[in-house]
Every structure is written in C-alpha cells, then in structure tokens.
Amino acid sequence: MLTVFNDLHTVHHGKVEMFRGQLVPCFEVPARADYVLRELQERNLGLIVPPVVFDEAVLARVHSQRYLDFLSTAWDEWVALDPANVDRDALPSYWPIRTFRADVLPASFPARMGLFSYDAGTPLTAGTWQAARAGAFCALTAAARVLRGERAAFALTRPPGHHAGADFFGGYCFLNNAAIAAQALRDAGVDRVAVLDIDYHHGNGTQAIFYDRADVQFTSIHGDPHTEYPYYLGYADERGAGDGLGFNRNIPLPRGTGFEKWRDALKDALRGIAEFKAGALVVSLGLDTFEGDPIAGFTLATPDYLRIGEDLARAGLPTVFVFEGGYAVAEVGANAVNVLDGFMQHIA
Numbered sequence: 427m428l429t430v431f432n433d434l435h436t437v438h439h440g441k442v443e444m445f446r447g448q449l450v451p452c453f454e455v456p457a458r459a460d461y462v463l464r465e466l467q468e469r470n471l472g473l474i475v476p477p478v479v480f481d482e483a484v485l486a487r488v489h490s491q492r493y494l495d496f497l498s499t500a501w502d503e504w505v506a507l508d509p510a511n512v513d514r515d516a517l518p519s520y521w522p523i524r525t526f527r528a529d530v531l532p533a534s535f536p537a538r539m540g541l542f543s544y545d546a547g548t549p550l551t552a553g554t555w556q557a558a559r560a561g562a563f564c565a566l567t568a569a570a571r572v573l574r575g576e577r578a579a580f581a582l583t584r585p586p587g588h589h590a591g592a593d594f595f596g597g598y599c600f601l602n603n604a605a606i607a608a609q610a611l612r613d614a615g616v617d618r619v620a621v622l623d624i625d626y627h628h629g630n631g632t633q634a635i636f637y638d639r640a641d642v643q644f645t646s647i648h649g650d651p652h653t654e655y656p657y658y659l660g661y662a663d664e665r666g667a668g669d670g671l672g673f674n675r676n677i678p679l680p681r682g683t684g685f686e687k688w689r690d691a692l693k694d695a696l697r698g699i700a701e702f703k704a705g706a707l708v709v710s711l712g713l714d715t716f717e718g719d720p721i722a723g724f725t726l727a728t729p730d731y732l733r734i735g736e737d738l739a740r741a742g743l744p745t746v747f748v749f750e751g752g753y754a755v756a757e758v759g760a761n762a763v764n765v766l767d768g769f770m771q772h773i774a
C-alpha cells in the first residue's frame with residue numbers, strides 16, 4: 427500500500443498534558459509514528475512518499491478561517507506573552523461554555539486558546555502548526571493518489587485529527603485530516619464519501635463537521651461516552667440534522683468489549699456504508715482499541731487487526747487510511763500495519 431509519510435511530525439512534541447489534576451508526560455509522542463514507519467519498512471508493504479504541498483486555502487474547506495489564523499500564529503503569540511514560554515507548552519485555562527459568547531474574538535491570547543479548544547490535554551508547541559499542516563497535506567496527497575486510481579493509500583502522520591472540529595482543537599488533534607481527505611474527494615467529484623472511524627474514542631470533530639450533510643456519511647465505533655472520552659458526544663441517538671439526518675451513525679460499545687463483539691459492530695457499520703452507496707471510503711485508523719492501550723478499554727489483540735483489514739477490503743471501495751490514536755507505543759506499528767496488510771492481502 428502506498429504510504430504518505432509526514433517527516434515533519436517530530437516537530438510537534440508536547441511535554442505535558444493535564445490529566446485528572448496533574449501535569450503528566452504526553453501519551454501522544456513522536457515514537458508512535460516512527461514505530462509504524464519501521465514496521466512498514468520491515469514488512470516491505472509498498473512505496474513511502476512525502477506529501478505534496480497544497481495551497482493552504484484547501485484547509486478552509488473544512489476549518490474556519492479565524493481558527494486557521496489563530497493556529498498559524500499561536501506559538502509566536504504564546505512566546506510574546508512571556509519569553510520564558512519558549513520552554514513551556516501552551517495549554518488553555520478558560521473556556522466559553524454555556525451562556526458565554528463564542529462569536530467575539532478576544533484580543534487576549536489565553537482567552538483565544540480557550541475559545542478554540544475543549545480540553546487541557548492537548549499542548550500546543552513550537553512545531554504544532556508546521557506538523558499539523560504537513561499532516562493535512564499527507565491526507566490530501568493520499569486522497570489525490572486514490573483519485574488517480576490507487577486502490578488505497580495511507581496517510582501516516584501525527585498529531586492525529588479526528589477530535590478537531592471546524593474551529594477547535596482537543597484530544598491531541600488540531601487539523602481534521604480525515605475530514606480534509608473526505609472533503610477533497612467530494613470536491614474532486616466523488617458524489618458520496620463514507621468516513622468510518624475505528625479509533626477507541628468517538629470522532630467528535632469529524633461528526634460535527636459533517637453532521638448536517640447528506641453527501642458525507644459518518645460512522646464511528648467507540649467506547650461508550652457515558653464513561654469514555656470525549657464524553658459529551660458519540661451517543662447512538664445522534665443521527666445527523668437537517669439534510670444530514672440519517673447520515674450519522676454512532677455505535678458505542680462498553681469498556682471491556684472484545685474482538686468478537688467489536689467485529690460484529692464493524693460488519694454492521696460496513697452494511698450501512700454499502701447501503702449508502704459511497705464512491706470512496708476514508709478510515710480514521712486508531713489503534714487504541716488494543717488490549718494493552720494505556721488510555722482505552724477494549725481488548726483487541728494484534729492478530730485481530732489483520733481481520734479488520736480484510737473486512738475493510740471487502741467493502742470494495744477506493745480507501746484512504748488516516749493514522750489517528752494508539753498509545754501502546756511498542757505495539758502500535760504491528761497493529762497499524764496488520765490492518766493495512768490484511769487489506770492488501772484481501773484485494774491482491
């Protein structure tokens with residue numbers, strides 16, 4: 427399988443995140459992508475290419491301009507607040523929740539950090555914009571290659587993307603790579619695009635971006651938000667709104683779910699995608715469904731990921747895979763590449 431690799435991913439390297447009252451070392455680390463790259467090379471799974479550079483205007487097809495403006499200058503503003511900030515990650519401390527205004531753009535940088543975010547677990551660092559922008563270009567390059575006839579392509583990048591909304595970051599995500607790829611497929615003339623999110627955590631950003639649209643169907647299999655992050659979205663009764671009613675599908679599963687039940691959910695999701703008659707599929711490929719993941723709660727084992735790849739190949743669609751979560755760092759390479767390998771073996 428063709429892989430588009432973001433070799434700038436290492437410039438986004440958070441030091442700490444807020445976790446239940448403590449600043450702890452980040453779970454989302456550069457080694458994650460390095461393990462996947464090494465596994466791809468060792469198993470000789472196909473060409474690995476750099477992303478093409480696109481006009482940044484394409485990012486505004488999914489994200490608001492005021493959010494993109496904020497992200498592109500955020501680090502400089504953070505350091506301008508206090509020169510000592512150059513050695514500290516930027517984390518938000520204030521949020522405009524219910525009854526506050528979100529339409530006013532405050533002059534205060536800390537106020538804008540809160541306006542454009544929803545948690546304190548997502549540090550913004552010196553290289554965040556550069557890494558995220560190159561990651562979005564990876565997703566766009568993968569989509570472009572699939573449009574030109576490649577059966578599938580894999581965008582290997584971090585930071586991940588599926589928690590990022592049109593105008594907010596959170597959950598380690600800044601630009602929504604899967605949504606950017608799906609929109610690019612639509613803009614190139616694919617009538618109906620399906621996005622399938624198999625990360626342990628609900629893809630709240632992707633859902634929100636496409637919630638009122640009938641041309642992009644969103645399906646997510648994830649830990650039940652009653653107990654699992656991101657808590658405030660991902661329930662089964664969220665089915666879309668307006669024109670999008672019926673084109674959003676959430677399949678929450680209880681913490682502790684094993685592969686047999688998870689695979690039933692995948693087959694169910696793929697039936698829905700087949701009924702939608704999609705012209706292309708974007709897979710938000712999170713590997714934190716793994717039994718050894720430190721921040722998740724399903725019990726999938728490494729060989730199970732081969733079966734997932736096979737099931738996805740059976741959908742018979744041109745497919746863009748986008749790397750999302752997966753925090754059992756030593757195993758994330760084998761698990762990710764098993765999905766891609768299972769996929770390729772089934773179409774070969």
Ligand SMILES: [Zn+2]
Pocket residue numbers: 625626627712714751752
């Ligand atoms: Zn996740």
